[in-house]
Amino acid sequence: MKILVCIKQVPDMESKFKVAADSRWYDTADLAWRMNEYDEFAVEQAVLVKEQVGDADITVLSIGPDKVKETIKKALAMGCDRGVHIADDEVSSREPFQIAGMIAEYARDKNFDLILTGMQSQDRGSGQVGILVAELLDLPGVSTVVAFSLADGRLELRRELEGGVKARVATGLPAVVTCQLGLNNPRYPTLPNIMKAKKKELITVGVADVLKVEARQQTAKLYFPEKKGGGLILEGEPAEVADRLITILKEKTAVLA
Amino acid sequence: MKVLLVAEYRDGKVLGSISDLLGFAARTGADHAMFVVGSEAALPAYGGTLYLADAETYGEYRPAVHKQLLLAAIDKVKPDLVVFSHSSYGWDLAPRVACALGLAQVSEVVDYVDGTLVVPVCNAKLRRTVEIKTGGAVVTLQAGAFGGSEPETAAPSLERVAVETTDRVEFLGYEAAEAGGIDLSKAEVIVSAGRGIGKPENISLIADLAKAFGGEYGASRPVVDAEWAEHARQVGTTGQSVAPKLYIACGISGAIQHLAGMKKSDFIVAINTDRDAPIGDVADVLAVADLTKLVPVLIEKLTAS
Numbered sequence A: 001m002k003i004l005v006c007i008k009q010v011p012d013m014e015s016k017f018k019v020a021a022d023s024r025w026y027d028t029a030d031l032a033w034r035m036n037e038y039d040e041f042a043v044e045q046a047v048l049v050k051e052q053v054g055d056a057d058i059t060v061l062s063i064g065p066d067k068v069k070e071t072i073k074k075a076l077a078m079g080c081d082r083g084v085h086i087a088d089d090e091v092s093s094r095e096p097f098q099i100a101g102m103i104a105e106y107a108r109d110k111n112f113d114l115i116l117t118g119m120q121s122q123d124r125g126s127g128q129v130g131i132l133v134a135e136l137l138d139l140p141g142v143s144t145v146v147a148f149s150l151a152d153g154r155l156e157l158r159r160e161l162e163g164g165v166k167a168r169v170a171t172g173l174p175a176v177v178t179c180q181l182g183l184n185n186p187r188y189p190t191l192p193n194i195m196k197a198k199k200k201e202l203i204t205v206g207v208a209d210v211l212k213v214e215a216r217q218q219t220a221k222l223y224f225p226e227k228k229g230g231g232l233i234l235e236g237e238p239a240e241v242a243d244r245l246i247t248i249l250k251e252k253t254a255v256l257a
Numbered sequence B: 001m002k003v004l005l006v007a008e009y010r011d012g013k014v015l016g017s018i019s020d021l022l023g024f025a026a027r028t029g030a031d032h033a034m035f036v037v038g039s040e041a042a043l044p045a046y047g048g049t050l051y052l053a054d055a056e057t058y059g060e061y062r063p064a065v066h067k068q069l070l071l072a073a074i075d076k077v078k079p080d081l082v083v084f085s086h087s088s089y090g091w092d093l094a095p096r097v098a099c100a101l102g103l104a105q106v107s108e109v110v111d112y113v114d115g116t117l118v119v120p121v122c123n124a125k126l127r128r129t130v131e132i133k134t135g136g137a138v139v140t141l142q143a144g145a146f147g148g149s150e151p152e153t154a155a156p157s158l159e160r161v162a163v164e165t166t167d168r169v170e171f172l173g174y175e176a177a178e179a180g181g182i183d184l185s186k187a188e189v190i191v192s193a194g195r196g197i198g199k200p201e202n203i204s205l206i207a208d209l210a211k212a213f214g215g216e217y218g219a220s221r222p223v224v225d226a227e228w229a230e231h232a233r234q235v236g237t238t239g240q241s242v243a244p245k246l247y248i249a250c251g252i253s254g255a256i257q258h259l260a261g262m263k264k265s266d267f268i269v270a271i272n273t274d275r276d277a278p279i280g281d282v283a284d285v286l287a288v289a290d291l292t293k294l295v296p297v298l299i300e301k302l303t304a305s
């Protein structure tokens, strides 16, 4: 069974962001980078499928500058077999249709049985790429999956809807599945597996070889929203902050009366 | 400008998100029509033209079937924008329709300023305006961003939509939300634990603070997903919606899906090490502090007094 997992490297959301000089994206200097949280569930699911069926081969793909190799290596240490790095220094200006176009172009002639992605990225958050890949490759695609089972070449999945309700759906393979938080428990790479990952194949593909579609949109301007809430900010020693907070709660709420 | 609003219908009912769709149409001043795969027995409160595909015939949501039906309606309406809610229905169907039409898709629109769509970036810490390069676009709207419009009272004029189609994805049924023993909606004070608590042992810290206020403790989704708290305690779009007299968010960043479940609380306190965390936008008081240091002191002072 051939599996493709698509992952993105994103900054830590607790970072102090700055707007880039051209005002079209955030400044990518001086940030801590990690695997998009949703994609961790996709990688874990690929590895779980491999553990289940035994005979499986997992390719993990990421698009971006050289540093995304670090994130690919984490996926290799979690249990993927091979990395594919689509080298693209302009990745942050690409819109979801271009990203999906590159993935579909790479995957088209490789006969993957299962393609897994996160349901969205933490930074851009469009939630389009996985479904677009399914459409571009004319495969069934199921998004926002929180439960996954594979038996006799058939997937039975639960899609998360609003308010905790789930839809049970089924489809045959090949298929594309986008993974939601809580689908499984992503493993931490162990030291021996980190060492082993260093020896795994990591192929680089040039962006020109796979980028065949034009952007349909672009960011005009990225900016910080105006702070709406005139909320009070408390800072200082814990004892002092606690006293001030209790005083405020006594004045403004009835809960300490 | 003309927009086609895509309403949602599930299990016999039109979902409330149509107020966002109507709010968006009002904000843009565009002519509009609506599409739904629904039932004549449960029509949306909408006074315009409704393109109706029969849910009896086509069943609950299957992506290829709904895509074909919607494309048939789009072919008749010829809208400039096709507008969805950014929901499990909208974010699944919108990219398929955009792909079929060769249009740009703009996700989770929060504002419309001078004809330009605005969307959030990085957990709403940043925003961006989008320039569309195709002749029209598909958009999804963030829940609540355009809501608050008066519900319409007139009945729609109906146009039927029908296509011959199948799907490779089968719908097997719905699974109801897990029923839990805790009803957070009754608590006057809710203290919630976010991923910032760092480890499962710190749940007791949050529970003790809730107890000191005579309240209950809740949690954000990662805390529930990690099984540090039961699902019945989850606050947010995929958990419970609460509006207590006091809500204290401890180590919670303030993602839109969490805010949707608690922003109506009377008074909101956030305890967070990140001064720029988006929870600050809805908090009446933001204590910039390490919760593991501040919470024990608070408990001590509250139980002493």
Ligand SMILES: Cc1cc2nc3c(=O)[nH]c(=O)nc-3n(C[C@H](O)[C@H](O)[C@H](O)COP(=O)(O)OP(=O)(O)OC[C@H]3O[C@@H](n4cnc5c(N)ncnc54)[C@H](O)[C@@H]3O)c2cc1C
Pocket: A014, A181, B193, B194, B195, B196, B197, B219, B220, B221, B222, B223, B234, B235, B236, B237, B238, B239, B240, B250, B251, B252, B253, B254, B255, B256, B257, B258, B261, B271, B272, B273, B274, B277, B289, B290, B291, B292
């Ligand atoms: C379709 C969908 C539905 C969702 N439904 C829900 C839902 O119902 N409810 C929900 O909560 N989420 C939901 N989410 C997830 C949501 O997008 C966020 O990922 C989640 O709310 C983040 O939880 P958090 O704030 O606890 O964690 P994080 O975003 O990781 O934030 C942790 C915070 O803790 C702070 N912190 C760290 N250490 C400390 C410390 N020592 N002291 C104080 N502060 C500290 C950090 O500064 C940060 O702000 C949903 C997502 C999707 C896509």
